[in-house]
Amino acid sequence: MCDPAIRFEHLGRDFGALRAVDELSLEVPAGEIFGFLGPNGAGKTTTIHLLLGLLEPTSGRAEVLGYDTSRQAEQVRAECGALLEHDGLYEQLTAEDNLEFYGRVWRLPASEGQARIRELLGHIGLWERRKERVGTWSKGMRQKLALARALLHRPRLLILDEPTAGLDVPSAAAVREDLASLAAREGVTVFLTTHNMAEAERLCRQVAVIRKGRLAALGRPEDLRARGGASRAQVVGRGLDERVLGLLRESPEVAAAELRDGHLEIELRSGADLAPLVSLIVGAGAAVEEVRRETASLEDVFLALMEEEK
Amino acid sequence: MIADILTVMWKERKALFRARGRRSQTILALATPLLMAIVLPIQVESDWLSGVLSLLLAFFVTLLVVGITIPDAFAGEREHHTLATLLASRLPDRAILIGKAAVCVLLGWGITLAALAVGLVSMNVAHWQGSFRFYTATTLIADVSLSLLLAILVASVGVLFSLRSASVQEAQQTLMAVMMLPAVLMQGVAFVLLGSTSGRERVRAFFSTVSYGEIVLAVAAVLVVLDALLVAMVLARFRRARLIQG
Numbered sequence: 001m002c003d004p005a006i007r008f009e010h011l012g013r014d015f016g017a018l019r020a021v022d023e024l025s026l027e028v029p030a031g032e033i034f035g036f037l038g039p040n041g042a043g044k045t046t047t048i049h050l051l052l053g054l055l056e057p058t059s060g061r062a063e064v065l066g067y068d069t070s071r072q073a074e075q076v077r078a079e080c081g082a083l084l085e086h087d088g089l090y091e092q093l094t095a096e097d098n099l100e101f102y103g104r105v106w107r108l109p110a111s112e113g114q115a116r117i118r119e120l121l122g123h124i125g126l127w128e129r130r131k132e133r134v135g136t137w138s139k140g141m142r143q144k145l146a147l148a149r150a151l152l153h154r155p156r157l158l159i160l161d162e163p164t165a166g167l168d169v170p171s172a173a174a175v176r177e178d179l180a181s182l183a184a185r186e187g188v189t190v191f192l193t194t195h196n197m198a199e200a201e202r203l204c205r206q207v208a209v210i211r212k213g214r215l216a217a218l219g220r221p222e223d224l225r226a227r228g229g230a231s232r233a234q235v236v237g238r239g240l241d242e243r244v245l246g247l248l249r250e251s252p253e254v255a256a257a258e259l260r261d262g263h264l265e266i267e268l269r270s271g272a273d274l275a276p277l278v279s280l281i282v283g284a285g286a287a288v289e290e291v292r293r294e295t296a297s298l299e300d301v302f303l304a305l306m307e308e309e310k
Numbered sequence: 311m312i313a314d315i316l317t318v319m320w321k322e323r324k325a326l327f328r329a330r331g332r333r334s335q336t337i338l339a340l341a342t343p344l345l346m347a348i349v350l351p352i353q354v355e356s357d358w359l360s361g362v363l364s365l366l367l368a369f370f371v372t373l374l375v376v377g378i379t380i381p382d383a384f385a386g387e388r389e390h391h392t393l394a395t396l397l398a399s400r401l402p403d404r405a406i407l408i409g410k411a412a413v414c415v416l417l418g419w420g421i422t423l424a425a426l427a428v429g430l431v432s433m434n435v436a437h438w439q440g441s442f443r444f445y446t447a448t449t450l451i452a453d454v455s456l457s458l459l460l461a462i463l464v465a466s467v468g469v470l471f472s473l474r475s476a477s478v479q480e481a482q483q484t485l486m487a488v489m490m491l492p493a494v495l496m497q498g499v500a501f502v503l504l505g506s507t508s509g510r511e512r513v514r515a516f517f518s519t520v521s522y523g524e525i526v527l528a529v530a531a532v533l534v535v536l537d538a539l540l541v542a543m544v545l546a547r548f549r550r551a552r553l554i555q556g
Contacts, residue, residue, distance in 0.1 A: 015555075052398050054554045073550075078400040088395025092325055101324075104317040105399045146395075159398075 003066060005030040005157050005189040006051065010060035012213075013046055020046040022213035023060070028206070030156075033183055033190040035204035035221075037197070039306060043213035044193040045085060048161050051191065052077055065156055081155035081188075083163055087146035091135030095126060095145050098134055099152060106153035113152075120148040123185075124178050140171025144178055151182055158183065160192045164199060172196075176203060197299040207298070209305050216305045224301045231295040233274055235264040239286035247284055253277055314401050318409025322383060326413065339378060340421065343371040347425040351433035358433045360446040362522070364426060368457040371425045373489055376418035376461050380468030381481030383410040389477050397550050407548045411469060415461045422457045452526040459533035464489060466540035473547060 006028035013021040021043045028034040038044050049055040050062055053073025062069040064076045089098050096117060103113035121127040124144045134142060143163060150158055163179065164172035180203060183190050194200055200207050201221045209217040209224075217224055240263060248257040248264065253272040258265050264281070268274065274293055282288055296304075346367055351358040358364055387393040396406065426445075434442055445453070468485045475481035503509040 049554055054394075054397055054550050056551060074400065074402070077398060080398075082395065082398040084394045084398060086391035086394065088392045090321070090325060090392055091390065093321075097324055101317070101321045102399065104320060105314075105401055107313070 003030065004028055005032075005065055006034075006191060007063040008060065009062075011047075011050060011057050011062050012059035013043075013050055013055060014058045020213050021050065021057075024210070024213070024215055025060075026208055026215060026218055028189065028191060030189050031187060032205045033180075033192060033203050035200035035207035036191060036193040036210065037195060037200055037207055037302060038193070038210035039195060042210045044210060045161055046213075047210070048082075048084065048159055048191075048193065051159060052080060052082060079155055080157045080159055081150035081153065082159045082161075083143075083146050083150045084159075084161045087142045089134045089142055089146055089149070091133065093134060094131050095121065095134055095137075096130040098145065099149055102149050102152050108153060116152060116154075120151060120182075121145075123182065124148055138171070140167050140174060143167060143171070143175050147175065147178060147182065151186060151188070154186065155188060158188050158190045160190060162194055163192065164194070164196060172199070179203065197297065197302055201298045209302060211305060217301070221298050225296050225298055227301070231268050231272075231293060233264075233266045233268060233277070233294070234292045235266065235278070235281060235288060236290040236292075237263070237281075237286055237288040239284075240264050240281070241286075244281055244284045244286050247280055248277065251277060251280065311402065311405055314405030315409040315412065318401065318406055319413050322410055322413040326379070326417070339374065343367070343374060343421075343425050344428065346370070347428040348432045351429040352436040355433065355437050356443065358429060359443055360449050364429060364445065364449060364453050365456060367429065368422045368426060368453045369460055371422045372418045372457045372461045373464055373486075375421050376414050376464040377468065377485050377489060378482060379414040379417060380411070380465050381472050381475070381478045381485060383414055384469055384472035385475045385478045385481040394554060397554055403548055403550055404545065407469070407544065411465045411544075414468075415458075415465050418461045418464070419458050422461075423454065426453055448523045448526065452522075456526065456530060456533065459530060459537055462537045463533060463540060466537065466544050469544045470540070470547065473553070 004027040006026075008024045008026050011021055011024040012019065024043075024047065036044055036047065046055065050057055051064055051069060053069040053076050056070055065079050067073075067075045067079075069076050090101070093101070099117045099121070100113065103117065108116060117130075118127060121130055124147070126141065126145060126148075129137075129141075134145065137145070147160075147163065150160070160179070164175050167175060176199060179190070182188075190203075192200075192204065204221060206218070206220055207224065208215060217227075219227070240259065242259070245257055245259050245264065248254050248266060253269055253276065254266055255269045256267040266277065268277075274291065278288060278291055350363060350367060354361070354363055387396060430445065444450075464485070467488060468481065471484045471488070472481040475484065503513055
């Protein structure tokens with residue numbers, strides 16, 4: 001098994017009396033897109049700053065690509081690409097100049113740098129606009145360019161702080177698409193913070209939920225959804241009445257059930273099988289036209305975790 | 311390290327000269343010193359080549375150019391939200407600091423030398439005496455060296471203020487106010503001393519015992535000490551962790 005790309009061991013960071021990151025321990029496997037979820041102020045950006053060695057931990061330690069972020073911060077930064085809270089582009093420079101500057105920062109030889117700029121801008125559809133000043137661009141285009149800049153030096157780890165925040169739906173979708181295709185093509189590990197649950201579900205193989213600096217949940221999105229409590233089912237048909245409802249409520253598989261506008265809303269217990277319940281309803285003389293099963297979304301799980309906090 | 315400094319200088323140079331709208335701003339900012347560099351030498355004639363006037367112009371131009379560009383280079387990175395990305399790169403702290411400061415210092419010093427050259431040409435053209443007259447050695451050395459030392463001083467103070475300022479404008483205003491303070495104090499002292507006959511006598515007596523070269527040396531020594539202290543302070547304070555929390 002490969003070494004993890006990121007390893008936190010009881011990582012903590014204080015700002016005066018405020019504990020921004022608290023006893024955070026987790027591992028991010030190499031080659032994966034990992035989602036780091038949490039509400040505003042949960043400690044996501046501080047964690048990124050700790051990862052990049054921009055801040056010293058108050059307690060514990062973090063290891064990135066085998067380097068200790070406190071003692072070997074320069075090596076960490078040399079092998080990571082980052083797209084932080086703001087796109088960090090120089091508005092007065094052209095797109096090409098922005099990339100050329102970072103090509104020089106990463107010490108790419110001139111010819112290789114030019115080829116790489118062409119490759120990346122071509123991939124995200126911005127090659128024809130490379131001579132334009134970035135200040136005149138839309139937020140979506142800038143974010144794509146910032147993503148290209150983060151990948152310019154072929155980093156082993158890409159750190160993205162809410163890359164689609166503030167984008168409209170089409171722009172966010174375009175950035176997500178570019179991110180997914182570039183990450184797959186480059187074979188890079190991605191550490192992504194977001195509070196967009198749909199984005200995390202779509203992109204990430206594993207997610208961690210952070211709350212007030214502490215790890216609240218960790219796992220694959222589908223596992224977290226399954227752990228997120230009861231799934232629901234909706235049964236539509238004829239003859240669904242109080243008698244059927246009573247039978248369902250007696251079933252050990254059912255946590256709760258109610259009749260709403262002539263159809264049944266059933267909340268199933270964890271791991272419950274729906275098929276015997278459908279048989280039960282049919283056996284009670286009702287005609288079933290449609291059965292829909294809904295599992296908890298990652299957003300439901302996230303909200304439940306935040307609710308626990310309250 | 312040298313390659314990293316040159317990289318930062320490459321970016322700063324591009325940002326300074328390629329920005330749309332910046333050119334007109336620069337021309338406007340340079341109009342006053344350029345006008346002074348033409349008019350003053352014509353008025354004072356040969357005194358321009360050996361007196362303190364060219365040094366005053368050199369100080370003014372250096373203060374103006376470095377005072378405008380340094381906050382833009384440092385506080386500007388924070389204001390435009392480009393600082394965090396720059397700090398997340400592999401560039402060492404000192405390469406960022408030196409690269410940015412070097413462009414501002416060299417630009418300020420370069421424009422100062424250009425202004426002195428314009429002044430020299432202006433004086434010669436206006437008061438032509440059959441051959442081209444040049445600055446005296448003391449004046450030339452004083453103008454060239456003291457303006458460079460002042461540029462480093464303004465740049466260092468500018469970086470320190472920029473690290474604490476939320477915006478370019480705030481940093482520029484604080485820097486200019488602080489840099490004008492010694493001139494205002496000196497004016498006050500001069501007013502008190504020259505206000506009375508005895509004071510004027512004392513000043514005359516003092517200046518009769520020291521040469522211009524000795525005064526230049528004393529000023530240079532003070533500037534070297536101040537520069538060394540301020541550069542050490544800047545090097546100590548320009549740290550990623552401090553900047554990212556800024």
